[in-house]
Amino acid sequence: xxxxxxxxYDPAMNQxxxxxxxxxxxxxxxxxxxxxxxxxxxxxxxxxxxxxxSGKYLTPDSNPYLKGAYEAASGRMTDAYALGTAPQLAADAxxxxxxxxxxxxxxxxxxxxxxxxxxxxxxxxxxxxxxxxERGNQMQAAQMAPGAMQxxxxxxxxxxxxxxxGQQQQQQVMNANTANAIQQQQYPYATLSNIxxxxxxxxxxxxxxxxxxxxxxxxxxxx
Numbered sequence: 572x573x574x575x576x577x578x579x580y581d582p583a584m585n586q587x588x589x590x591x592x593x594x595x596x597x598x599x600x601x602x603x604x605x606x607x608x609x610x611x612x613x614x615x616x617x618x619x620x621x622x623x624x625s626g627k628y629l630t631p632d633s634n635p636y637l638k639g640a641y642e643a644a645s646g647r648m649t650d651a652y653a654l655g656t657a658p659q660l661a662a663d664a665x666x667x668x669x670x671x672x673x674x675x676x677x678x679x680x681x682x683x684x685x686x687x688x689x690x691x692x693x694x695x696x697x698x699x700x701x702x703x704x705e706r707g708n709q710m711q712a713a714q715m716a717p718g719a720m721q722x723x724x725x726x727x728x729x730x731x732x733x734x735x736x737g738q739q740q741q742q743q744v745m746n747a748n749t750a751n752a753i754q755q756q757q758y759p760y761a762t763l764s765n766i767x768x769x770x771x772x773x774x775x776x777x778x779x780x781x782x783x784x785x786x787x788x789x790x791x792x793x794x
Contacts, residue, residue: 580758586747591740599733606730613723620719623712628705631698641697645690652686 591599622628631638 580755585751588743588747602733603730606726610726616719617723620712620716623708637701644693648689
């Protein structure tokens with residue numbers, strides 16, 4: 572430049588990093604928000620599978636509706652015996668003059684055994700069927716567990732991926748800033764070096780050459 576001044580550094584030479592678009596920023600925020608919302612569902616699924624595989628629902632007490640249904644059905648059976656079968660047997664025996672006899676006692680014992688057998692069959696049918704069904708649920712839960720455990724990591728993985736995009740963008744900006752700072756610092760030295768090379772080429776083989784060495788206090792030329 573005039574008066575021997577050095578051309579100032581042009582900021583247009585700085586490296587540039589394209590910012591994230593508004594759609595990208597919105598998508599990242601949506602992924603992070605959705606990941607937080609679905610995380611409890613994944614935890615609930617694992618908890619439910621754990622309860623099933625651990626046998627929490629195998630006993631009648633775990634299903635109050637099943638227990639209530641059995642009690643209602645067995646109550647009707649015992650009421651039918653107490654209010655119908657037993658009084659009818661006693662009445663028949665009284666008419667035959669056999670009330671209190673061995674025949675009456677034997678028939679009464681048969682009736683009680685029959686009622687008890689019916690109650691046992693009812694329990695086996697209701698409780699046994701529910702137990703078998705729950706054992707099937709246990710096996711199904713065991714097969715679903717690996718997939719459920721993988722799915723439980725998905726919300727965190729999605730959130731991590733979205734945050735990683737933002738981190739990479741920030742890292743690119745910092746890298747560009749560092750490269751620009753180095754380039755600005757080296758610009759005077761590179762300019763003087765280019766001038767020296769140009770002058771050496773212009774003066775020919777017999778010309779003079781200059782080598783520049785950067786010092787803390789500036790530049791020093793050696794002839």
